[in-house]
Amino acid sequence: FCLAASMFLKQAFEGEYPKLLRLYNDLWKRLQQYSQNIQGKFNASGTTDLYVDLQHMEDDTQDIFIPKKPDYDPEKALKDSIQPYEAAYLSKSLSRLFDPINLVFPPGGRNPPSSDELEGIIKTIASELNVAAVDANLTLAVSKNVAKTIQLYGVKSEQLLSTQGDASQVIGPLTEGQRRNVAVVNSLFKLHQSVTKVVSSQCSFPPAAEQTIISALKTIHVLMGNAVQPLLTSVGDAIEAIIITMHQEDFSGSLPSSGRPDVPCSLYMKELQGFIARVMSDYFKHFECLDFVFDNTEAIAQRAIELFIRNASLIRPLGEGGKMRLAADFAQMEMAVGPFCRRVSDLGKSYRMLRSFRPLLFQTSEHVANSPALGDTIPFSIIIQFLFTRAPAELKSPFQRAEWSHARFSQWLDDHPSEKDRLLLIRGALEAYVQSVRSREGKEFAPVYPIMVQLLQKAMSALQ
Known part of the structure; x- marks a missing residue:
């Protein structure tokens, strides 16, 4: 019976450790108040009988408020007595966090979790943090478990990514591999958003705990970047290949009698505008993380402008008619990179360079x-x-x-x-x-x- 009762208590203490810890914290506060009250009474009365009581307390080696050793921490000593239960609780907490992830990423699976499955994972994370909120140190320990959970989600998601050649093609419509990569990035984005929301909703969340989770979320953001990088590289390479074809066009002509160029812009510029509009609608519009997409496509737009100016500066020979057409291309370039940006003026130095170079032609x-x-x-x-x-x-x-x-x-x-x-x-x-x-x-x-x-x-x- 004793053994059974002991096992029952052990399981109760491990399973309900946060409640046990709260009781211990309350006990410690009361003991502190009791100690302060005694000290206060002694200081107020100064009577010898209280002094004798205090002397007796000082001689008592079991007293926790007047330590004999300078490095002795009575509160820590009290907490250490329940440390084994904390270790067991944290182990079970990690299992509760990992289980739903292992469930939604079965071996051989090819798709990321559904919205409902991801919501279940987020609810588990929120629940573990809420229960641990009774104590700052427990919150920090559980936050480390949450960070491991986020990292596990990232590792499992990374295994789903397609890295074959079709993942980076920009010639035809989305391939199956590209669709899966989009779904994985969207899933990682939802996880990032949801966990950030959970953390921000916590009351008096310890800064160290918050930093632990934020650091783990940064790895998710990096993984999202790695997932889209092959596609971004292909888009950038294709844009460069189109821009460099400007040297196949003739800019040596003189000004037509009308004083205006025969065409509003060059052939390569029309091709560039068509390509950028198509990759935005065929590929990038499927991503739900708009800011993340723009952060990446704006970098491509900046690079495209720099390549355009670089190649425009190399055109030889350049006649008066060619200058007019090239000036039109400069104006059209702003429109070409428009779909890649929130606002073209956000492109900073690249945009200013595009605007400043055009008048120099004349x-x-x-x-x-x-x-x-x-x-x-x-x-x-x-x-x-x-x-x-x-x-x-x-x-x-x-x-x-x-x-x-x-x-x-x-x-x-x-x-x-x-x-x-x-x-x-x-x-x-x-x-x-x-x-x-x-x-x-x-x-x-x-x-x-x-x-x-x-x-x-x-x-x-x-x-x-």
Whole structure:
């Protein structure tokens, strides 16, 4: 009977540990008040009989309020007596948190949990945190269990992701693998949102406990990013491939008699606009996490603008009619990247560069060199690169001198983001031109050459 009663008590203490802990906390508060009351009475009366009682208490080795050892913590000693029950409770708590996750991610399963199944997981998390709210240390311990639960959900979700080639295709409609990846990302997003809501609804939640759960949620956000990265990379690569086809078009023409370009924008720009509109409707609209999608697509939009300006600055030859069409392309570029953004103006420096570069197409080289946008908004290297367009064929652009294709030069620029490296390449092209003029015993340099040299010197000194 004693053994049975003992087992019953053990199970009761383990199962209802938070209640037991609350009783212990109440007991400790009362003992503290009792101690303070005795001390207060002694201080108030100063009578010898109370003094004798206090002396007797000091001699009592069992007294917990007047410790003999300086490192003795009476409250901790009291809590330690029920520590085995806490360990058992936390173990069962973790099982209660893990069980619904293991249930909705069966071995060989291919789909993430349904909304109802996810709601069940969230209710379990909320319940465990609510029950643990009786004590800050217990809340922290249960929060660590919740963090492990979030990580388990992430690991199980990651196993569902499709990493085959069809997961990153951007030619046809959504493949089965892409649909599954979208469903997994949406599921992770709902988990992130729901747990964040549970944490924010907790009263007087310890900061350490909150930080523990937030850290685990960050891994979910990273996993969402990893899940969409193959698709984002494919979209970015396709955009670059479309932009670079601008060099297959002829921008050398003079202005038509009407004074306006024959077409509102170039063929590559129409293709770019169509592609971006299609990937938004075919792929990205299926994600429920709009802010997350825009955070990623805005980065693609910024990169697209930078690639557009980079390639526009390389166009040679550029006639007056070509300038008009390129200016129209600049205006259309804003519309092209529009679907990728909340607002195009949110794109920051890329947007300002797009706006600032367009007027330079029609300005004299002297005006271009004195543009207030130089340096801060538009890098010097881009402007000097653009001025090669106005030079005779003998003054070769850096990529022409190296006998590189536009695509290879663009790759070189990606591999050398340092402005100094880019300026040194330009300097090499200008020095080669000087050698060329001298070798044919030329009497003068092209009018744009001294402006380019002056800009190069200004750029190099700005780097010092």
